[in-house]
Amino acid sequence: MSFDVNVRERILRPVDEVFDAVVDPAKLSEYFISSASGPIEEGRRITWSFDDVGxxxxxxxxSVKTGKEIVYESSALGHKLRTTITFEPDGADATVVTIKDSSFEMTEDGVKRALGQNAGWTYTLCGLKAYVQFGINLRSGLNKRLTDV
Structure with a gap:
């Protein structure tokens, strides 16, 4: 038996603006990653760097359906995971973004990994919203230790 993780957020910006903030590596680095080897494009293998966690x-x-959906696979959690990001207009000036990770085994380890993904995607969508709506980078300072303050 397996299950999926689903996280969603409504962002007060048009779909094209939100979609661009996800596929453009320079914009993606303002709320999610430190850097990327390239933009999200169908058929490509991309490397995302997370310097704050090394x-x-x-x-x-x-697959990439412009303004609608991005699907990619990764083995970052030790097993193949499929992530689907969908973008739905909610009126002319808002977008509902849904992120789905498939699938996790109904075991103690599977539940632990799913809870981690849920927390990570929730943080990511909050970061996306802060960046796209207000120009705020919530990742600022992640590499700074409390002892450095």
Whole structure:
């Protein structure tokens, strides 16, 4: 038996603006990653760097439907995980973004990984919203330790 993780957020910006903030590596680095080897494009393998935790993640982009959906796979959690990001207009000036990770085994380890993904995607969508709506980078200062203050 397996289950999926689903996280969603309504962002007060048009779909094209929100979609662009997800596929453009310069914009993506304002709220999610430290850097990327390239933009999200169908058929590409992209490396995302997360300098704050000292790791890199490779994603294989399965499909991109401009303004509608991005699907990619990654093995960052130790098993193949498929992530689907959908963008739905909610009126002319708002977008509902849904992120779905498929799938997690109904085991103690699977539930632990799913809870981590849920927390991570919730933080990411909050960061996306802060960046796109208000120009705020919530990742600022993540590399600074409390002892450095």
């Amino acid at each position: 790791t890199k993640v490779e994603i294989d982009v399965i």
